Amino acid sequence: MIQVHMIDDDEDMHDLLSDYFADENIAFSASSTPSKGLEYVKSHAVDLVILDFMMPEMDGFETCRLLRTQNPLLPIIMLTAKKDDYNRIIGLELGADDYISKPFNPRELLARIKTIMRRFERSLQFQQQAPPENKLFSENHELVLNLDAREAMHQGQPMELTTTEFDMLHCLLENAGIVLTRDALMSKVRGLEFDAFDRTIDVFVSRLRQKLGDNPRKPEIIKTIRGVGYLFTK
Numbered sequence: 001m002i003q004v005h006m007i008d009d010d011e012d013m014h015d016l017l018s019d020y021f022a023d024e025n026i027a028f029s030a031s032s033t034p035s036k037g038l039e040y041v042k043s044h045a046v047d048l049v050i051l052d053f054m055m056p057e058m059d060g061f062e063t064c065r066l067l068r069t070q071n072p073l074l075p076i077i078m079l080t081a082k083k084d085d086y087n088r089i090i091g092l093e094l095g096a097d098d099y100i101s102k103p104f105n106p107r108e109l110l111a112r113i114k115t116i117m118r119r120f121e122r123s124l125q126f127q128q129q130a131p132p133e134n135k136l137f138s139e140n141h142e143l144v145l146n147l148d149a150r151e152a153m154h155q156g157q158p159m160e161l162t163t164t165e166f167d168m169l170h171c172l173l174e175n176a177g178i179v180l181t182r183d184a185l186m187s188k189v190r191g192l193e194f195d196a197f198d199r200t201i202d203v204f205v206s207r208l209r210q211k212l213g214d215n216p217r218k219p220e221i222i223k224t225i226r227g228v229g230y231l232f233t234k
Helices: 011-021 034-043 060-070 085-093 106-129 163-174 182-190 200-212
Strands: 002-007 026-031 048-052 076-081 098-102 135-138 143-146 151-154 157-159 179-181 222-225 229-232
Touching: 002 011, 002 034, 002 106, 011 026, 011 106, 026 034, 034 048, 034 060, 048 060, 048 106, 060 076, 060 085, 076 085, 076 106, 085 098, 085 200, 098 106, 106 163, 135 163, 143 163, 163 182, 163 200, 163 229, 179 182, 182 200, 182 229, 200 222
Parallel strands: 002 026, 002 048, 048 076, 076 098
Antiparallel strands: 135 143, 143 151, 151 157, 179 229, 222 229
């Protein structure tokens, strides 16, 4: 059963989702303030967090940052205002794995949760079935991905990557020298069709460049192919 915790001050939403998820093999819990939510996640087994942006005590950005400090790999879906591109992009830059705009249909939220958790299950199965020391290398960029342990090393130092960041870097490195379109990356990483107005992939690439020390104005590792997508250089 998937353990989902919501951090949102809308208690009516807690009740609505609790009822909706009751028949969906999801154990749903909720906190009405960030401090309670952070404490709950610290002391309970949680598979995924649904995090609102507008809350008392602190906003969703700071809460997301603290959640990432506690658990760098915990999947986070951020709730944002409809058409609020700025908050959406900032949330992704801080480490959210996905977002959904308010007001939303619980069925769409359920689909997002299942997509993320299927990715985790595939990763677990892959780790169990893969031969030992299954790795990807980029000698030119001093980058090593350990696919079994889902760990990355760059220039001899460990990289702290969220699940989505690791999956995207894996996809790019596995296809080094090949231009990947944004919709191909979106499908691979999020399991969703690409929206031409969605900057999600661009944000994740920006985060990867930052962690790789790749100059955003003149990138040498992950190049932008204008009008097409991205290329991980060999």
